[in-house]
Amino acid sequence: MLSAGVLVLSFCFILGEGYTTGKKQYQIQNGPCSYTFLLPEPENCPPSSYSNLAQRDDPADYEQSVQRLEQLESIMENNTQWLLKLENYIQENLRQDMAQIQHDAVHNHTATMIEIGTSFLTQTAEHARKLTNVEVQVINQTTRLERQLLENSISTYKLEKEILLQTNQIDKLNEKNSFLEKRIEEMETQRQAELSSLQEEKEQLKLLVEKQTNVIKELEQQLLSASTVQQEQQQLIERVNSFIHTMSVPTPGKSAMMQDTPVQYRDCAAVFKSGNKESGVYTLTIPDTKEQIKAYCDMEAEGGGWTIVQKRFNGLVDFHRTWKEYKLGFGDPSSEHWLGNEYVSKLTNEHQYTLRIELMDWEGNAAFSQYDQFSLSNEEQKYRIHLKGYSGTAGKISSLAQPGSDFSTKDADNDKCVCKCSQLTTGGWWFDACGPSNLNGVYYQQGQNTNRFNGIKWYYWKGSGYSLKETTIMIRPADF
Ligand SMILES: [Ca+2]
Numbered sequence: 001m002l003s004a005g006v007l008v009l010s011f012c013f014i015l016g017e018g019y020t021t022g023k024k025q026y027q028i029q030n031g032p033c034s035y036t037f038l039l040p041e042p043e044n045c046p047p048s049s050y051s052n053l054a055q056r057d058d059p060a061d062y063e064q065s066v067q068r069l070e071q072l073e074s075i076m077e078n079n080t081q082w083l084l085k086l087e088n089y090i091q092e093n094l095r096q097d098m099a100q101i102q103h104d105a106v107h108n109h110t111a112t113m114i115e116i117g118t119s120f121l122t123q124t125a126e127h128a129r130k131l132t133n134v135e136v137q138v139i140n141q142t143t144r145l146e147r148q149l150l151e152n153s154i155s156t157y158k159l160e161k162e163i164l165l166q167t168n169q170i171d172k173l174n175e176k177n178s179f180l181e182k183r184i185e186e187m188e189t190q191r192q193a194e195l196s197s198l199q200e201e202k203e204q205l206k207l208l209v210e211k212q213t214n215v216i217k218e219l220e221q222q223l224l225s226a227s228t229v230q231q232e233q234q235q236l237i238e239r240v241n242s243f244i245h246t247m248s249v250p251t252p253g254k255s256a257m258m259q260d261t262p263v264q265y266r267d268c269a270a271v272f273k274s275g276n277k278e279s280g281v282y283t284l285t286i287p288d289t290k291e292q293i294k295a296y297c298d299m300e301a302e303g304g305g306w307t308i309v310q311k312r313f314n315g316l317v318d319f320h321r322t323w324k325e326y327k328l329g330f331g332d333p334s335s336e337h338w339l340g341n342e343y344v345s346k347l348t349n350e351h352q353y354t355l356r357i358e359l360m361d362w363e364g365n366a367a368f369s370q371y372d373q374f375s376l377s378n379e380e381q382k383y384r385i386h387l388k389g390y391s392g393t394a395g396k397i398s399s400l401a402q403p404g405s406d407f408s409t410k411d412a413d414n415d416k417c418v419c420k421c422s423q424l425t426t427g428g429w430w431f432d433a434c435g436p437s438n439l440n441g442v443y444y445q446q447g448q449n450t451n452r453f454n455g456i457k458w459y460y461w462k463g464s465g466y467s468l469k470e471t472t473i474m475i476r477p478a479d480f
Contacts, residue, residue, distance in 0.1 A: 267347060268297030269477050272305035279304075281333045287346045296333040298474060306356065306474035307347075309339045312456065313470045315443030319427045323412040326428040327379065338428075338440070341376060341383040341407060344475065348375035352478040355387065357439070359394050359458055360470035362446045367394035367461055372478060382406035382414045385430045395460025399437035405430040425454040436460060439471045 027036045264285040265271045271282050279299045283292050284307070298306040312319070317336035331337030347353070355374035360366050372389030385404035390397075406414035408421060409428035415421040421431035427440030436459030444455050444467040455467025462468065 267475075267477070268295060268299070268307040269305035269480050271297050272299055277304060284343075286343050287350050289346075293329070293340065293343055294333045295339055296337075298472075301358070301474070302356065303480070305480050306476045307339070308333070308337075308472060308474050309344055310337070310439065310471065310473035312336050312439070312443060315445065319440040319443075320410060321428060323409040323428070326407070326409050327383075342379065345376040345378050345383055348475065349378070353475045354478045354480075356474050356476070357392075357394070357458075358470075358472040358474070359461065359468055361462060361466070362449055362469045368392045369394045369398060369400070369458075369461075371398075371400075374475060376407075382408075382412075393461075394458055397460045399458045399460045400430065401432040401435050401437075405432050405435065425457075436464075439468075439473065441467065443467070 025036065027034060263274065265274065265282065266287055267284060268282065271284075276282070276297075277299045279297060281294055282297050284295050285292050296308040296311065298304065298308055314336065317331040319338070321330055321338075326338060327340060327342050329338050329340030329343070333339075353374050355371040357369045358366065359368065369390065369392035371387040372391075373387065375386045377384040377386070384406050385400065387398070387400060387402050387404055390402070405416065407428060408414045408431050410420075410422045410426075413420045413422065415431035415435075416433035417431070419434070421434035421438075422428060425431075425434055425438050426442050427438055429435075429438045429440050431438070436457070438454075438457045441455045441457055442452070444452055446469070449455060449467040449469075451465040452467045453465065455465075456471060457464065457466070458468060
């Protein structure tokens with residue numbers, strides 16, 4: 001502010017004076033303000049002479065006092081001028097300060113106003129933005145509503161169109177309905193006319209039937225008289241036949257020659273013993289019956305007399321057969337075949353028999369298994385197999401289970417497995433569960449005969465997966 005650091009502001013303008021060290025202090029009151037300032041002391045007027053000035057009466061002293069006064073006046077004038085300068089200076093400074101204050105005040109006020117204006121503008125902008133948002137939302141809502149309105153009007157239009165179509169269809173149906181009703185009426189009328197004509201026809205037919213019945217009755221009477229003639233003819237024929245029979249009765253000697261019955265063989269051993277030593281098919285008679293059976297007799301192997309029970313060598317016969325087929329036999333005795341469980345059972349229950357099984361593999365090796373004692377139980381006991389005295393080259397152990405198993409076929413499950421061995425491995429056999437052998441399995445050709453669970457199996461000779469090439473099962477009385 002004011003550069004004169006010695007000034008002090010107060011509320012009255014009083015000119016007074018005081019003393020500090022070497023300087024004189026003055027105070028000026030100007031309206032509400034008071035100024036205090038210090039002035040330098042004149043160097044050549046010592047205060048001690050000043051205090052005695054008025055008490056002196058001599059002319060020298062007076063001269064000196066006048067000079068002194070003049071000096072003081074001069075000093076006063078200097079001081080007054082100096083004060084005026086100071087006043088001007090103060091006033092000028094004050095004016096500048098006031099101007100500066102005013103300027104600052106205006107500036108501050110303007111800044112505040114600008115700030116307020118900015119804040120107001122910001123708020124206005126914010127409001128404008130919010131307003132815009134609201135406006136956008138309102139526009140969106142309006143658009144959506146307009147769209148919905150449009151959609152509604154479209155669907156309404158569609159519905160109206162459909163209703164129109166339906167109405168048209170209903171009209172058409174009504175037309176058709178009335179047309180059909182008319183047709184029905186017409187048809188009913190026609191039907192009634194037809195019905196009445198049919199009833200007439202029926203009456204006519206009734207009359208015709210009555211007439212026909214009468215004709216039939218007449219014909220029956222005629223037939224009766226004809227059958228009487230036929231009976232007479234029949235009696236005549238019988239009489240002629242009886243006459244012819246009487247004429248053709250033979251003499252007693254000739255009758256004995258004609259009743260000469262052929263020799264009956266129970267098995268091939270019997271055939272062999274009767275002198276027939278050639279292998280082939282022979283007719284055998286089932287024990288205790290007059291039933292006959294064709295069987296192949298092997299008259300060469302091990303002294304001959306063998307009745308062949310089973311033969312396989314080419315796979316032409318299917319061995320996956322029923323219980324009844326295995327009971328009575330199947331196939332051709334001169335080729336692949338099964339002789340029949342019933343015959344073998346009856347035969348082996350009368351005499352002690354030996355069982356021999358001859359096998360051949362696909363590599364040309366032959367082997368056999370033989371049992372000194374063999375028999376089959378009857379059908380009630382499921383043709384159970386009984387074996388004793390094993391020997392042979394087809395395995396050190398018998399591949400037929402001992403003690404024996406019941407016979408099973410695809411339609412008779414008598415094995416010891418929870419499964420059905422016959423259905424699983426095919427063929428009829430004395431399965432155990434399912435056991436180490438099945439000579440009635442599937443016939444596999446060479447090259448396909450390995451890794452087969454359902455082939456012709458004789459485990460203790462060729463293992464479980466090997467299917468054999470040839471098999472022969474044959475029996476002969478143990479005492480042959
Ligand atoms: Ca079973």
